[in-house]
Amino acid sequence: MIISKKTKEQIAFAIFRILGIITLGVLIWILGFICFNGISVMSWDFIFSYPEEGMTSGGIFPAIVGTLYLVLGSIIIAFPLGVMSAIYTVEYAKNNWVTKLIRIMTNNLASIPSIVFGLFGMTLFVNTLAFGDSIIAGSLTLSLLILPVVIRTTEEALKAVPNTYRTGSMALGANKIQTIKRIILPTAFPNIITGLVLSIGRVSGETAPILFTVVAYFLPKLPSSIFDQVMALPYHLYVLATSGTDIEKSRPVAYGTALVLIIIVLLMNTVAGVIKNQFQKNKK
Amino acid sequence: MIEAKNVNFYYHTFHALKDINMQIEDNSVTALIGPSGCGKSTFLRLFNRMNDEIDGAKLTGECLINNENIYHKSVQVDLLRKNVGMVFQKPNPFPKSILENVAYGLRVNGINNKQLIEEKVKESLTAAALWNEVKDKLHKSAFELSGGQQQRLCIARALAVSPSILLMDEPASALDPISTAKIEELIFELKQRYTIIIVTHNMQQAARVSDKTGFFMYGELVEHSETKKMFLAPDKTETQNYITGRFG
Numbered sequence: 069m070i071i072s073k074k075t076k077e078q079i080a081f082a083i084f085r086i087l088g089i090i091t092l093g094v095l096i097w098i099l100g101f102i103c104f105n106g107i108s109v110m111s112w113d114f115i116f117s118y119p120e121e122g123m124t125s126g127g128i129f130p131a132i133v134g135t136l137y138l139v140l141g142s143i144i145i146a147f148p149l150g151v152m153s154a155i156y157t158v159e160y161a162k163n164n165w166v167t168k169l170i171r172i173m174t175n176n177l178a179s180i181p182s183i184v185f186g187l188f189g190m191t192l193f194v195n196t197l198a199f200g201d202s203i204i205a206g207s208l209t210l211s212l213l214i215l216p217v218v219i220r221t222t223e224e225a226l227k228a229v230p231n232t233y234r235t236g237s238m239a240l241g242a243n244k245i246q247t248i249k250r251i252i253l254p255t256a257f258p259n260i261i262t263g264l265v266l267s268i269g270r271v272s273g274e275t276a277p278i279l280f281t282v283v284a285y286f287l288p289k290l291p292s293s294i295f296d297q298v299m300a301l302p303y304h305l306y307v308l309a310t311s312g313t314d315i316e317k318s319r320p321v322a323y324g325t326a327l328v329l330i331i332i333v334l335l336m337n338t339v340a341g342v343i344k345n346q347f348q349k350n351k352k
Numbered sequence: 353m354i355e356a357k358n359v360n361f362y363y364h365t366f367h368a369l370k371d372i373n374m375q376i377e378d379n380s381v382t383a384l385i386g387p388s389g390c391g392k393s394t395f396l397r398l399f400n401r402m403n404d405e406i407d408g409a410k411l412t413g414e415c416l417i418n419n420e421n422i423y424h425k426s427v428q429v430d431l432l433r434k435n436v437g438m439v440f441q442k443p444n445p446f447p448k449s450i451l452e453n454v455a456y457g458l459r460v461n462g463i464n465n466k467q468l469i470e471e472k473v474k475e476s477l478t479a480a481a482l483w484n485e486v487k488d489k490l491h492k493s494a495f496e497l498s499g500g501q502q503q504r505l506c507i508a509r510a511l512a513v514s515p516s517i518l519l520m521d522e523p524a525s526a527l528d529p530i531s532t533a534k535i536e537e538l539i540f541e542l543k544q545r546y547t548i549i550i551v552t553h554n555m556q557q558a559a560r561v562s563d564k565t566g567f568f569m570y571g572e573l574v575e576h577s578e579t580k581k582m583f584l585a586p587d588k589t590e591t592q593n594y595i596t597g598r599f600g
Binding site: 162163230232233235236237238239240241242243246250251254255 | 400402405407430431432433434437438440442444445446447456457459460461506509510513
């Protein structure tokens with residue numbers, strides 16, 4: 069049997085389409101499942117009150133606040149550091165073996181399991197530097213985790229800036245710093261934001277790195293300084309699902325926690341997306 | 353006056369320019385022609401030190417502007433580039449507004465006075481024969497302009513910092529014939545106030561716009577003379593062959 073070129077093409081596209089729909093379907097199924105199971109406990113009270121009765125009821129306010137602090141803390145540390153590293157490797161460093169080594173190490177760093185970061189953070193920040201279990205120790209650990217992501221995406225964003233902008237700027241008597249500040253960074257900014265979005269998602273969802281460095285099982289009050297412990301959504305979810313006082317009873321709270329976590333990540337991504345679009349609109 | 357004295361230039365081990373000696377008078381247009389890879393663009397970029405950025409570049413000999421060696425330690429490269437403007441092969445406006453594109457050179461050189469900038473922008477755009485086309489949309493993105501307009505914008509951008517020399521690296525090769533004609537007209541106008549060196553692959557263009565022409569081949573300056581003479585009665589057979597299209 070001879071299959072015509074056109075039929076072959078149609079078969080191929082049909083397969084692609086089915087695979088695409090399956091992927092999307094799985095995603096929708098997960099989201100739907102969590103929404104369906106979590107929606108029953110959702111209320112302003114759930115968001116703004118403390119856990120009660122051995123965490124089988126009540127809210128998850130401390131965990132939400134904790135996660136927000138950790139996202140903020142790790143972004144504040146990792147973002148400037150990562151962007152500056154990327155600027156160095158792309159704009160300044162000569163393409164020699166040192167630069168290549170840095171690049172390889174950055175990639176390796178990205179593939180290290182997060183529990184290893186957790187142990188490292190515990191050794192260095194919690195014990196050696198004696199921060200104890202604290203927001204600062206947790207943020208530092210998380211920032212190490214997302215640093216390679218920020219560096220990689222920023223590098224790609226900088227490389228995507230046409231070289232003609234650089235030469236054009238230099239030819240007008242601008243030096244390197246001026247060129248980076250006035251031309252390259254504004255042009256690359258929307259793509260750098262992508263790295264930020266990925267990082268936010270990563271930080272809000274990680275459990276292992278915060279396990280030994282910051283989170284508490286239950287805290288009756290909010291942190292008052294960066295040297296305090298916090299609760300965090302992913303760990304709270306883990307506790308509720310595996311080692312709560314009454315796992316069956318706390319299941320709806322667990323789904324509610326998952327739902328809140330997803331909503332927070334989506335909200336932050338949306339905000340970043342709006343900033344990105346705003347920036348692109350101004351440039352074009 | 354621009355002068356190259358015994359200039360040799362290397363990219364790593366590649367000998368890109370071989371013992372070039374050349375003198376270029378003020379307020380003239382000099383065309384540099386020659387086959388691809390002959391060193392004419394490398395030679396052009398010596399005069400605003402754009403080759404400095406390239407890894408493994410090495411220069412011997414002297415490049416003089418008004419009898420000052422521009423590769424001397426005391427020369428500030430940013431000031432040199434302010435004096436020696438450059439227009440590139442592909443129009444390369446920045447992702448900014450038309451006004452900010454022209455103002456860019458002023459701003460990086462420390463000028464922030466709004467009124468002064470606006471005056472300079474108008475003056476430069478007028479000099480680049482673009483003012484009438486863009487005066488009502490100065491705050492629009494430079495990307496909204498056509499290719500030819502973008503190139504004239506880049507010329508205006510170079511003029512804004514008040515250079516005395518303009519280097520043009522095949523400024524019309526990416527443009528349509530009408531835009532090319534406009535750029536050529538413009539070069540003719542600009543000659544009154546600037547010394548212009550233009551690299552071109554287009555022989556007719558060299559003949560139309562330049563006073564003098566330098567013919568490069570394999571990194572050597574084969575011939576440098578009055579454009580008329582070069583195209584009517586060149587001294588060297590290589591030149592003759594290249595111009596008539598038997599080579600290159």
